Amino acid sequence: MSKSKSNQNIINWELVAINPNNKVWDWKDLFYFWGVNVQSVIGFSLIASLYIIYSLNFFVVFFGTLLGSLLVYFFSNLIGKPSQKYGLPFSTILRSSLGYNGARFLGLLRSVVGIFMFGIQTFFISKAISYLVRILFYSIDNTLLDKDIFLIFLLGLNIIDWISLIISISFQIYIFSKGMFFNRRIIKLSAIIVYIGMIIFFLFVLLLDAKLTTNAFNQILNFNNFNDLNNIFPLITVAGTVFAYFSIMIISFGDFSRYVKDEKQLRLGNISLLANLIIFSFFAVFIVTGSDVFLNQQFEDIDRIFTNPSDINGKFNNLQITTIVLFFIIIASASTNLVVNLIPAQYSLINFKPSKLNLQTTSYFIGFLGLLISLFWPTLLSQIGILSFIDTLGSFFGPMCGVMIVDYFIINQSNINVKDIHSLSSESSFYFSKGWNLKAIYSVVIGFIFSSSTVWNFNLMFLQSYAWIIGATIASITYYLLKKN
Numbered sequence: 001m002s003k004s005k006s007n008q009n010i011i012n013w014e015l016v017a018i019n020p021n022n023k024v025w026d027w028k029d030l031f032y033f034w035g036v037n038v039q040s041v042i043g044f045s046l047i048a049s050l051y052i053i054y055s056l057n058f059f060v061v062f063f064g065t066l067l068g069s070l071l072v073y074f075f076s077n078l079i080g081k082p083s084q085k086y087g088l089p090f091s092t093i094l095r096s097s098l099g100y101n102g103a104r105f106l107g108l109l110r111s112v113v114g115i116f117m118f119g120i121q122t123f124f125i126s127k128a129i130s131y132l133v134r135i136l137f138y139s140i141d142n143t144l145l146d147k148d149i150f151l152i153f154l155l156g157l158n159i160i161d162w163i164s165l166i167i168s169i170s171f172q173i174y175i176f177s178k179g180m181f182f183n184r185r186i187i188k189l190s191a192i193i194v195y196i197g198m199i200i201f202f203l204f205v206l207l208l209d210a211k212l213t214t215n216a217f218n219q220i221l222n223f224n225n226f227n228d229l230n231n232i233f234p235l236i237t238v239a240g241t242v243f244a245y246f247s248i249m250i251i252s253f254g255d256f257s258r259y260v261k262d263e264k265q266l267r268l269g270n271i272s273l274l275a276n277l278i279i280f281s282f283f284a285v286f287i288v289t290g291s292d293v294f295l296n297q298q299f300e301d302i303d304r305i306f307t308n309p310s311d312i313n314g315k316f317n318n319l320q321i322t323t324i325v326l327f328f329i330i331i332a333s334a335s336t337n338l339v340v341n342l343i344p345a346q347y348s349l350i351n352f353k354p355s356k357l358n359l360q361t362t363s364y365f366i367g368f369l370g371l372l373i374s375l376f377w378p379t380l381l382s383q384i385g386i387l388s389f390i391d392t393l394g395s396f397f398g399p400m401c402g403v404m405i406v407d408y409f410i411i412n413q414s415n416i417n418v419k420d421i422h423s424l425s426s427e428s429s430f431y432f433s434k435g436w437n438l439k440a441i442y443s444v445v446i447g448f449i450f451s452s453s454t455v456w457n458f459n460l461m462f463l464q465s466y467a468w469i470i471g472a473t474i475a476s477i478t479y480y481l482l483k484k485n
Contacts, residue, residue, distance in 0.1 A: 010100060010354050010355075010422060010423075010424055011354060011355075011422050012350055012351075012354035012355070012357070012358070013358075014089070014346075014347065014350050014358065014359060015088070015089060015091065015092045015347070015350060015351060015354055015422075016088070016092075016422065017086055017087035017088055017418060018087040018258060018259065019087075020087070022181075022259065023087065023258075023259055023260065023261050024259065024261065025184070025256070025259040025260045025261065025265070025269075026260070026261055026265045026269070027265050027268035027269035027272060028269075029184060029187070029188065029259075029260075029269065030256075030260065030265070030266070030268075030269020030270060030272055031191075031269060031272035031275070031276065032187050032188045032190075032191040032192070033187055033191075033256060033269070033339065034269075034270075034272055034273040034276045035191035035194070035195070035276045035280075036187050036190055036191050036194075036332075036335045036336055036338075036339050037246065037249055037273075037276075037336065037339060037340065038273075038276045038277060038280045039190075039191065039194040039195075039198075039280065039332045039335070039336065040332055040333060040336045041124070041308065041309060041310065041329060041332070041333060042245075043245065043280070044280075044284050044307070044308070044309050045307045045308050045309075046241070046245060047065075047277075047280065047281050047284045047285070048284045048285055048287075048288040048307040049307050050064075050065070050238055050241065051220060051281070051285045052220065052285065052288055052289060052292075052305055052307065057231055057234075058220050058221050060231045060234050060235050060238065061238050062281075063235060064234070064235040064236070064237070064238025064239045064241075064242070065238060065239070065242050065277055065281065066274060066277075067235065067238075067239035067242075068238065068239035068240065068241065068242025068243040068245075068246075069242060069243075069246075069273050069274050069277050070274070071239065071243045071469070072242075072243055072246045072247075072249075072250065072273060073270045073271055073273060073274070075250050075401065075472075076249075076250055076253045076257075076270050076273075077266065077267060077270055078401075078405050078409070079250055079251065079253045079254055079257075079401055079404070079405070080253045080254055080256075080257030080260070080266055080270070081257075081263065081266070081414075082254065082404075082408050082414070082416065083253075083254030083255070083257045083258040084254075084257045084258060084260045084262075084263060084266050085263075085414075086258075086416055086418060087258045088254070088258060088416075088418075088421070089254055089255045089258055089347045089351075090107075090251065090252055090253070090254035090255055090344075090347070091103060091107045091110075091255075091347045091348050091350075091351035092351065092421060093254055093404065093408070093416070093421075094106075094107055094351075094400065094404060095421050095430055096404075096407065096408070096412070096416050096421055096430050097403050097404045097407040097408070097437060097440050098400070098403070098436075098437050098440045098441065098444070099430060099431070099432040099433070099435045099436045099437040099440070100424060100430065100431075100435040101434070101435030101436050102432075102435065102436050102437055102440060102441055103351060104351060104352050104435075105352075106396060106400060106441075106444065107348045107351055107352070108348055108349070108352050109348075109393050109396050109397075110251060110252065110344050110345065110348045110397070111344075111345040111348040111349045111352070112393055113248070113390055113393050113394055114340075114341040114342065114344050114345030114348070114366075115341070115345050115366050115369050115370060115373070116373055116386070116390050117248075117337075117340070117341045117390065118337055118341035118342055118345065118366060118370045118373075119369065119370035119371070119372070119373025119374045119377065120373060120374070120377055120381075121333055121336070121337045121341060122165070122168050122169055122172065122337065122370050122371075122373075122374045123165070123373075123374040123377045123378070124333060125168045125172075125330055125333045125334055125337070126161065126164040126165040126167070126168040126169075126374065127161075127164070128310075128326050128329050128330045128333070129164040129167060129168055129330060130160050130161050130164035131322075131326055132323065132326050132327070132330075133160050133163070133164060134160060135319060135322065135323055135326075137160075139319070155375055155376070155379060156378050156379045157375075165371070165374055165375070166371075168374075169367050169370060169371050169374065170367075171334075172334055172337065172338075172342070172367070173363050173364065173366070173367035176338050176342050176343075176363060177359055177360050177363035177364075179359060180259060180343075183338060183343070184259070186335060186338065187335060187338070187339060190331055190332070190334075190335035191335070193328070193331055194328055194331055194332045194335075195279070197324070197325070197327075197328030197331075197332075198280070198283040198284075198287075198328075199283070200324060200328075201283070201287055201309070201321075201324075201325060201328075202283050202286055202287055204321055205286065205287050205290040205291055205294070206286075206290065208290065208294045209294060212290075212293055212294060212297075213286070213289070213290030213293060213294060214290075215293075216289040216290055216292070216293035217285065217286050217289045217290060219289075220285070220289060237465065240465030240466045241465050242277075243465065243466070243468070243469070244464070244465040244466075244467070244468065246273075247394075247397070247398070247468040248340060248394060248397065249339070249340055250397075250401060250468070251344075251397040251400065251401055252340075252343070252344035252347070255343055255344055255347050256339070256343075287309070287312065288305065288306070288307055288312070291306065291312045291315070291316075292305050292306065295315050295316075309325060309329065310325075310326075310329065313325045313326070342363070342366060345362070345366055346359060346362045346363065346366070349362045349365065349366075350362055388455060388456075391455045392452050392455055392456070395448050395451035395452035395454075395455060395467060395471060396444065396448050396451075396471075397468060397471075398447065398451050398467065398468035398469060398470070398471030398472040398475070399443065399444040399445075399446075399447025399448050399451060399471040399472060399474070399475035400444055400475075401468075401472050402443075402447060402471065402472030402473060402474070402475040402476035402479070403440045403443050403444055403447075403475050403476060403479045405472070405476060406476040406479050406480050406483075407440065407479065407483075410480065411480075411483055417429055417430075439479060439482040439483060440479055442478070442482070443475045443476075443478040443479035443482060444475055446474060446475060446478050447470075447471040447472065447473075447474040447475025447476075447478065448471060448475075450470050450471055450474045451467045451468070451470055451471025451474075452467075452471075454466075454467040454470065455467065
């Protein structure tokens with residue numbers, strides 16, 4: 001194979017540096033981006049639980065949340081800078097650290113995790129759509145859902161569930177396969193719409209009984225004993241929990257930062273994560289506390305605090321507000337699916353077979369696998385502990401980032417030979433051992449052993465929130481020592 005033909009096999013328009021004129025993202029775009037990452041059902045439940053369920057000092061949770069988000073800010077800047085500077089996605093930047101083949105195969109792990117999570121998230125999106133369909137049918141004729149056709153189930157799903165699932169997967173793939181410039185508009189629109197939805201839900205809860213719900217919120221503003229030394233461990237735990245929630249996004253952040261105008265906009269945009277967390281936390285905590293105190297006055301059988309917006313919504317027995325909330329849940333879940341799962345999976349898949357794949361083909365492939373995962377999630381996958389397997393694969397992400405950070409900032413002094421990064425030639429500075437940087441691979445594996453031990457070793461599970469940082473630290477130190485010797 002000729003040198004030029006060989007190099008063409010790893011070149012793809014999605015993986016090369018973007019035109020500088022297309023670097024149009026500013027801090028506001030990153031504000032919307034982080035908003036989408038925060039605005040999920042899981043994010044809502046997590047934040048509400050930290051403030052309410054665990055009986056922690058309000059300001060311990062508040063400052064723990066800020067500390068966790070500052071860690072995300074720090075690592076996102078490190079991962080995002082090379083992509084912003086050179087206009088390359090993370091999977092391409094990874095070639096400079098792991099070698100072409102190392103980036104192909106280890107980067108593919110991000111696709112596997114993204115596809116699994118895309119399928120699982122799609123299942124829950126389809127459930128929300130199916131609820132809306134049932135509400136529509138019930139509004140037309142309250143006996144319609146009792147007909148025989150709706151009582152036939154296949155793989156645990158009836159005809160409404162099947163139609164909802166197909167709509168969910170088809171709509172996402174059709175909309176999200178149009179490229180990043182279209183996705184930029186989706187991210188912006190989604191973030192704004194969901195915040196409008198939060199305001200509507202907030203006002204609904206507030207106006208149930210303004211004095212009652214406001215007092216319930218004020219009662220959790222506990223100023224007492226914040227400086228107690230016993231609060232240090234809970235604060236660290238909260239920070240780790242918040243960081244763990246966002247850690248899956250850090251490895252793929254370069255896929256988005258490549259479109260940012262300059263480093264200043266990158267830093268400003270990343271710090272907006274803190275603003276998003278503060279805004280979202282206020283609405284989430286008020287909605288949960290206000291709903292809880294009101295529902296406890298209305299019902300005698302409320303034996304727990306509901307932190308899931310779907311559960312809260314179901315208890316109010318208000319068809320209009322239920323419909324509105326489900327609509328916003330669908331938008332929030334779909335946009336999160338886009339930025340956290342689909343786009344990172346696309347780039348990693350394309351990097352695995354650059355000469356064969358593009359955005360559309362990878363979208364169809366992800367959609368097909370996502371459909372299968374959605375189908376078997378309730379009856380099989382959720383029962384066999386598949387999420388532990390996903391967490392194990394995710395244990396590679398911290399070490400990969402740690403190696404890349406040391407390689408880019410310390411070993412290569414913030415410089416990348418862009419020509420060599422697209423070359424399979426043995427003369428390329430990133431050829432290493434036939435496309436494998438063995439020192440980097442070894443370092444990633446060592447970091448993975450420490451990181452994954454927090455998933456499988458019962459005595460170390462208390463460190464699981466910091467698994468990403470542990471893996472990144474071990475891998476980066478190992479790689480630095482290997483490269484210096």
